[in-house]
Amino acid sequence: xxxxxxxxxxxxxxxxxxxxxxxxxxxxxxxxxxxxxxxxxxxxxxxxxxxxxxxxxxxxxxxxxxxxxxxxxxxxxxxxxxxxxxxxxxxxxxxxxxxxxxxxxxxxxxxxxxxxxxxxxxxxxxxxxxxxxxxxxxxxxxxxxxxxxxxxxxxxxxxxxxxxxxxxxxxxxxxxxxxxxxxxxxxxxxxxxxxxxxxxxxxxxxxxxxxxxxxxxxxxxxxxxxxxxxxxxxxxxxxxxxxxxxxxxxxxxxxxxxxxxxxxxxxxxxxxxxxxxxxxxxxxxxxxxxxxxxxxxxxxxxxxxxxxxxxxxxxxxxxxxxxxxxxxxxxxxxxxxxxxxxxxxxxxxxxxxxxxxxxxxxxxxxxxxxxxxxxxxxxxxxxxxxxxxxxxxxxxxxxxxxxxxxxxxxxxxxxxxxxxxxxxxxxxxxxxxxxxxxxxxxxxxxxxxxxxxxxxxxxxxxxxxxxxxxxxxxxxxxxxxxxxxxxxxxxxxxxxxxxxxxxxxxxxxxxxxxxxxxxxxxxxxxxxxxxxxxxxxxxxxxx
Amino acid sequence: xxxxxxxxxxxxxxxxxxxxxxxxxxxxxxxxxxxxxxxxxxxxxxxxxxxxxxxxxxxxxxxxxxxxxxxxxxxxxxxxxxxxxxxxxxxxxxxxxxxxxxxxxxxxxxxxxxxxxxxxxxxxxxxxxxxxxxxxxxxxxxxxxxxxxxxxxxxxxxxxxxxxxxxxxxxxxxxxxxxxxxxxxxxxxxxxxxxxxxxxxxxxxxxxxxxxxxxxxxxxxxxxxxxxxxxxxxxxxxxxxxxxxxxxxxxxxxxxxxxxxxxxxxxxxxxxxxxxxxxxxxxxxxxxxxxxxxxxxxxxxxxxxxxxxxxxxxxxxxxxxxxxxxxxxxxxxxxxxxxxxx
Numbered sequence: 060x061x062x063x064x065x066x067x068x069x070x071x072x073x074x075x076x077x078x079x080x081x082x083x084x085x086x087x088x089x090x091x092x093x094x095x096x097x098x099x100x101x102x103x104x105x106x107x108x109x110x111x112x113x114x115x116x117x118x119x120x121x122x123x124x125x126x127x128x129x130x131x132x133x134x135x136x137x138x139x140x141x142x143x144x145x146x147x148x149x150x151x152x153x154x155x156x157x158x159x160x161x162x163x164x165x166x167x168x169x170x171x172x173x174x175x176x177x178x179x180x181x182x183x184x185x186x187x188x189x190x191x192x193x194x195x196x197x198x199x200x201x202x203x204x205x206x207x208x209x210x211x212x213x214x215x216x217x218x219x220x221x222x223x224x225x226x227x228x229x230x231x232x233x234x235x236x237x238x239x240x241x242x243x244x245x246x247x248x249x250x251x252x253x254x255x256x257x258x259x260x261x262x263x264x265x266x267x268x269x270x271x272x273x274x275x276x277x278x279x280x281x282x283x284x285x286x287x288x289x290x291x292x293x294x295x296x297x298x299x300x301x302x303x304x305x306x307x308x309x310x311x312x313x314x315x316x317x318x319x320x321x322x323x324x325x326x327x328x329x330x331x332x333x334x335x336x337x338x339x340x341x342x343x344x345x346x347x348x349x350x351x352x353x354x355x356x357x358x359x360x361x362x363x364x365x366x367x368x369x370x371x372x373x374x375x376x377x378x379x380x381x382x383x384x385x386x387x388x389x390x391x392x393x394x395x396x397x398x399x400x401x402x403x404x405x406x407x408x409x410x411x412x413x414x415x416x417x418x419x420x421x422x423x424x425x426x427x428x429x430x431x432x433x434x435x436x437x438x439x440x441x442x443x444x445x446x447x448x449x450x451x452x453x454x455x456x457x458x459x460x461x462x463x464x465x466x467x468x469x470x471x472x473x474x475x476x477x478x479x480x481x482x483x484x485x486x487x488x489x490x491x492x493x494x495x496x497x498x499x500x501x502x503x504x505x506x507x508x509x510x511x512x513x514x515x516x517x518x519x520x521x522x523x524x525x526x527x528x529x530x531x532x533x534x535x536x537x538x539x540x541x542x543x544x545x546x547x548x549x550x551x552x553x554x555x556x557x558x559x560x561x562x563x564x565x566x567x568x569x570x571x572x573x574x575x576x577x578x579x580x581x582x583x584x585x586x587x588x589x590x591x592x593x594x595x596x597x598x599x600x601x602x
Numbered sequence: 603x604x605x606x607x608x609x610x611x612x613x614x615x616x617x618x619x620x621x622x623x624x625x626x627x628x629x630x631x632x633x634x635x636x637x638x639x640x641x642x643x644x645x646x647x648x649x650x651x652x653x654x655x656x657x658x659x660x661x662x663x664x665x666x667x668x669x670x671x672x673x674x675x676x677x678x679x680x681x682x683x684x685x686x687x688x689x690x691x692x693x694x695x696x697x698x699x700x701x702x703x704x705x706x707x708x709x710x711x712x713x714x715x716x717x718x719x720x721x722x723x724x725x726x727x728x729x730x731x732x733x734x735x736x737x738x739x740x741x742x743x744x745x746x747x748x749x750x751x752x753x754x755x756x757x758x759x760x761x762x763x764x765x766x767x768x769x770x771x772x773x774x775x776x777x778x779x780x781x782x783x784x785x786x787x788x789x790x791x792x793x794x795x796x797x798x799x800x801x802x803x804x805x806x807x808x809x810x811x812x813x814x815x816x817x818x819x820x821x822x823x824x825x826x827x828x829x830x831x832x833x834x835x836x837x838x839x840x841x842x843x844x845x846x847x848x849x850x851x852x853x854x855x856x857x858x859x860x861x862x863x864x865x866x867x868x869x870x871x872x873x874x875x876x877x878x879x880x881x882x883x884x885x886x887x888x889x890x891x892x893x894x895x896x897x898x899x900x901x902x903x904x905x906x907x908x909x910x911x912x913x914x915x916x917x918x919x920x921x922x923x924x925x926x927x928x929x930x931x932x933x934x935x936x937x938x939x940x941x942x943x944x
Contacts, residue, residue: 142942207819288808301773301944304670305935307677311944462681470668470687553640553668553687564647564669569811569842 100430101513107422112438114419115445115481121456122320125313137314142298146315149212150294150322153287154280156216157223161276162269164220165227168369171362173235175353183366187228190373192585194542195222196285196563197578201377203289204384204571215292221373222286223279227272234268235261240350267334274330281323282449284545285563295319299451300545308459316452323447381578388572397561398576405557405584408547409540411472412479413533419480420487420532428495442484453478454549475550482546483539487532494528534591541584558584638664639876642679642688644672644775645734645863649898650692656892657883663876672698672775673931680705684870689877692733692865692884695779697931699864703729709869715882723862723903725927730866732926733884734893735901737919738780738859740849741832742824743817752849756784756826756857757792760799769805769813769825772943775931776810776828776861781938782929783859787922790937797941806943815842824849826857830899833912837897852920860921863900 126134137143171177172184190198199218202209209217238261246260247253281296288297295315302312355362385392423442426435445453457478461469468474498521506520522529544559551560562577643650647669654665668688670678676698679686686707693699702708708729716728723732742752753759759768770777785793805822807813813825814832835843851857865884867877883889890907893900901909901916909916938944 140940140942142939142944145942207815208821291805291807291812293806298944302939304674304773305775305778305938305944306932307674307681309677309935311939466685469682554666567809567811569809569815 100426100435104422104425107419108426108435108438111419111423111484112441114477115442115484117460118445118448118453118456118481119320121460122313122317122452125310125459126317129310129314133310134314134317137311138318143315143318146293146295146298147318149292150281152212153215153219153292153294154277154326156212157219157280158273158276160216160220161224161227162273164224164369165272166231166265166269168224168228168366169232169235171366173232174350175355175362176359177355177362177366178359179363183370184232186366186370186374187232188225189370189586190222191225193222193374193377193582194285194544194559194578194585195219195279195283196289196544196559196566197381197581198222198373198377199286199289200562200566200571200574200578201380204380205376210290211292214290215287217372218286218290219276219280219283221369223276224373226275226279227269230268230272231265234265236349238264238350240348243350270330270334274326277326278323278447281319281326282451282545284451289566295322296449296451296545299455300548303451303455303549308455312455316455319449320452323449327444327447377578377582381575381582384572384575385579388575392572392576395573395576397556401556401558401561401577402580404555405541405559408472408475408479408555408557409537411476412483412540413537415476416480416483416487416536417491417529417533420484420491421529423484424488424491424495428492429500439488442488445481446484448482450482450543450546451549453482454546457546458549470550470552472552472555475547475552478546478550479536479540479543482543483536486535486539490528490532490535491525494525494531497528498524531591534587538585538587542581637662637873637876638666639689639873639880640666640668640687641690641692641880642675643667643669644675644691644693644698646694646898649734649892649896649900652892652896652898653884653889656888657880660883660888661876661879663879665880673701673778673935676701676931679707679868683707686868686870688868689871689873690865690867690880692863693775694736694861694863695775695929696732696862696864696926697779697782697929697934698775699725699730699866700927700929701931702866703727703927707869708866709871709874711867712878712882715878715885718882718885719904723926725925727927730864731881731885732862732903733865733881733889734863734898735903735916736776736828736830736861736863737850737901737914737916737921738783738857738861739827739829739832740824740851740857741814741817741827741843741846742849743820743822743845744847745845746820746823749849752824753857754851755853755855756780756851757788757796757855759803759826760796762799762803765803766805767823768803769807769816769822770800771807771809771813771827772800772804772938773806774809777826778931778934778938779861779929780826780856780859782931782934783861783922783924784856785934785937786924786929787856790933794937794941797937797943801941801943804943811842814846818842818845820845828861829913833899833910834897837899837912850914850919854920854922856922858919858921859924860901860916860919862903862926 129137168183168187172180172187177183195218198221202214202218242264243256243260246256251259281294283294284296284300287294288300295318299312299315299319302309302315306312420442423435423438427439457474461474465474502520502524503516506516511519542559544563547557547560548563551557556564558577558581562574562581565571565574565577641650641654647667650667654667658664672693672695675691676693679688679691679702682688691699691702703725710728711731715731716724719731723735724730738756740753740756753764758764772778781793781797784796788796805816807816807825810827810831813827814835816822817825829848832843832846832848835841865881867874867881871877885904887905887907890902890905892898893902894907894910899910899913901913935944
């Protein structure tokens with residue numbers, strides 16, 4: 060899961076607070092400048108935010124500069140060739156099939172859990188979110204080792220659909236829970252059939268949530284490396300990795316990256332266009348009563364069976380497979396000399412990245428909330444744009460830039476931590492924004508009026524108020540780093556191996572047993588995220 | 603979002619502990635240490651790790667590995683240039699050594715080390731030495747192919763009748779080295795034609811192990827790999843090779859290519875003495891014995907050490923005579939990119 064837009068974004072898309080599209084708050088825009096309520100943003104803060112925004116444009120800038128440096132003729136020859144057409148077909152087919160299937164599966168799962176009297180629905184509600192805790196390349200490993208013949212579009216879309224459908228399920232479930240049944244009742248009383256109500260009233264209200272989830276699935280698919288490489292399904296990301304292995308940062312790799320980046324931008328544009336301008340929010344949160352649930356009646360056993368099948372495929376396959384290899388490998392697997400260092404490096408990188416990401420997200424989030432204007436919005440969007448870039452592209456850019464212009468940090472922990480920060484900024488931003496929005500600026504002003512210095516004010520007033528949001532964002536970044544593979548493969552300092560890279564190295568050598576403990580550790584470290592997301596989406600519904 | 607910040611705060615000491623622990627462990631493997639050799643390693647990690655551990659035990663000099671693929675690291679070294687943190691470069695195949703040598707980045711190998719390796723296993727320039735060798739083989743599923751149906755030459759696999767029936771790992775440096783041997787023996791035209799046909803015929807896999815596994819499972823009839831994947835699996839559980847056998851092309855065919863793994867010391871090395879010592883150890887008796895007794899099953903080339911008894915002797919392979927230092931890797935990658943394989 061190397062794309063940056065995180066599962067954490069998903070619940071927010073349901074709440075109409077998608078990253079990049081600032082919710083309409085109570086503050087009015089003042090002029091077009093960096094002012095909120097007539098206050099000028101502090102210069103230091105502004106400089107920090109500008110620096111972060113500039114940094115986040117490095118990967119895109121790298122692609123542009125390299126493309127120009129490659130020269131038109133060679134660039135043309137490297138882009139317009141049969142192999143690129145083949146990759147384009149593969150990638151497009153996978154995105155089309157998996158996004159469609161994830162939307163169907165995610166919406167169906169959400170409807171079953173939220174709008175029917177499905178038996179054990181509280182249990183299913185949790186289980187449907189669990190796949191998020193299993194890295195897609197572990198899911199793929201599960202399939203490959205149980206069914207070695209799995210391959211092609213069918214295999215790739217099967218694996219990725221069941222790994223990614225929670226990106227749709229979570230936001231849709233959150234919206235379904237909050238929908239005002241009054242609207243549906245009005246429609247019914249105006250003569251619509253139940254199906255008509257579903258199609259004309261319920262589904263349109265789900266649009267934002269579905270689109271947000273679909274975009275996340277799409278971007279993850281474009282960035283996915285491990286899961287697809289394991290079943291030999293070539294996409295741009297796997298092809299770039301192969302070119303990297305054969306040439307380091309050669310022109311062919313960069314040109315493939317340029318096409319991949321264009322695809323990411325295309326997805327985002329399509330998303331914005333489809334989203335449109337229609338608005339489904341109501342004024343004031345009010346207190347909607349829960350919608351009546353559809354009685355499944357005789358269909359109940361069938362629905363339970365379907366839910367069980369989905370969980371069996373999405374969770375059962377990887378767990379059974381990892382468990383089987385752990386059993387076959389025996390206790391010796393746990394005493395492998397590489398295991399503890401890999402765990403320690405993973406935890407260390409995760410903690411550093413969590414700290415750095417939250418720290419650099421803070422100025423941008425602060426400006427975006429407290430000093431809203433076109434400037435701060437632009438900076439905020441820059442960070443989201445950068446993190447829509449696949450890990451492989453960011454890593455390629457960082458290796459090249461560091462080797463040429465930033466030698467002291469080349470192959471350093473700092474470089475990889477900054478790359479993580481760029482990839483996972485939205486996870487911190489989304490949390491921080493929500494936290495800052497809830498911290499009343501009046502308290503700052505009161506402290507200032509009482510003579511508090513800016514530093515003291517931050518430490519004594521602001522920080523305690525936004526601390527939960529900071530912690531939440533940091534935790535999400537940490538979890539993302541634990542399962543990051545592509546950027547880690549390229550950027551890890553010499554001698555540093557993480558759980559993900561060790562897992563990859565063993566599973567590439569078809570040593571499935573030796574890879575199993577790493578898979579299990581990654582899942583164990585990721586489970587808190589699923590839990591966190593679930594709790595968060597419930598809380599949002601309660602608001 | 604009012605949730606239990608206190609509870610999260612209790613995690614802080616835990617985080618601090620982890621950071622402290624890792625600080626201790628990472629300070630020991632940091633490359634800045636004077637008594638540490640940094641190896642850019644494209645060989646199998648397990649083999650180089652075994653060399654490194656034995657060397658450290660003998661000399662007290664620490665070894666840190668940065669793992670990657672032949673061409674990836676060779677080009678990386680080129681870009682790093684004089685400021686490279688690498689001391690030693692080890693490969694699986696010789697074309698990557700040639701790239702680094704042509705860039706003028708290698709120091710001369712110590713005379714004593716050169717003397718340990720027979721002339722045919724090193725370039726005349728003395729800039730690097732052979733450290734191990736591996737043979738190209740055709741692994742085939744015995745229920746799918748009889749010996750009579752086996753390809754006589756690697757070139758035969760371009761025939762339409764092999765469409766979809768054979769596999770390889772084209773993104774790997776191993777296969778690219780085999781193609782560079784073909785380029786050397788048959789010339790660019792025949793090789794490009796073969797690659798174009800290969801694009802239609804081949805089932806690409808990720809890694810030689812994956813190719814063998816697919817052959818064993820009957821998904822393809824055969825595959826072009828190196829010998830030790832098969833020998834190694836046979837020595838272990840046979841899980842991925844029990845339905846297969848090896849076919850050696852012999853007859854000086856491009857498919858009988860014996861590839862030389864190389865080792866060299868970077869001219870920019872700040873630990874040149876320790877680096878030379880390491881290379882001397884690898885090609886010396888103790889290092890080469892690891893090839894004979896260990897689980898790598900590659901051929902030893904130095905210090906007169908015999909190959910593992912499970913291997914078909916090097917002299918019986920009928921390998922084509924090729925100047926390993928002249929193999930052109932970059933051209934092969936370009937040709938494979940042109941054929942749409944990469």
